[in-house]
Amino acid sequence: MRTEKTFISAEYATRLNASPFFLVVDYRGLSVSKFTELRKRLGQAGAEVHVVKNTIFRVAAKQAGVADLEGALAGQLAVVTGKEDIAAAAKVVKTFQAEFEKPKLQFGYLGNQRLDADAVKAIADLPPLNVLRGKVLGLLQAPAQKLVALINTPGSQLARVIKAKSEQTA
Numbered sequence: 001m002r003t004e005k006t007f008i009s010a011e012y013a014t015r016l017n018a019s020p021f022f023l024v025v026d027y028r029g030l031s032v033s034k035f036t037e038l039r040k041r042l043g044q045a046g047a048e049v050h051v052v053k054n055t056i057f058r059v060a061a062k063q064a065g066v067a068d069l070e071g072a073l074a075g076q077l078a079v080v081t082g083k084e085d086i087a088a089a090a091k092v093v094k095t096f097q098a099e100f101e102k103p104k105l106q107f108g109y110l111g112n113q114r115l116d117a118d119a120v121k122a123i124a125d126l127p128p129l130n131v132l133r134g135k136v137l138g139l140l141q142a143p144a145q146k147l148v149a150l151i152n153t154p155g156s157q158l159a160r161v162i163k164a165k166s167e168q169t170a
Helices: 003-018 032-044 054-064 086-100 117-124 129-169
Strands: 021-026 047-051 077-082 104-110 113-116
Touching (some): 021 086, 032 047, 032 077, 054 077, 086 117, 113 117
Antiparallel strands (some): 021 077
8 A cells, every 4th residue: 555545544544543433435426515514514513525536445444443334335426424423413414314315324333333324313313411411319309309408308397396386385
């Protein structure tokens, strides 16, 4: 492999290692203006998309220890990576595909687990990560709030009875 290609594959391997996920999309037939719009929307979701040559990406995936993508890469592909939330990036790709019928989602990886296109679309339907965290936190706090209320109830009732008795005698 030429020096330039080695450098580029190392750069993609670094991107894959920095991202907890990646999505592979076939962008064939997508105009430059629409591809720019996709980049903009993904940027707002904390993700980015890069056009990559299949052979270089195959080498980069091996270097990153992701998987052997032999036979999985065909056509004009772009790779979506991000820093944290796969659901937000998948939602952008799914929405964009619904609007313009392109790009076509091929597959994705979350950690070292391969996701087919249907699994990625299911993830896109999930609420964002912050919303899920808020729901879990609410579920964890609810029993504690009820426990505090139960513990405080007898004490506050006793205090009211004592206050009422003291007002009667005064």
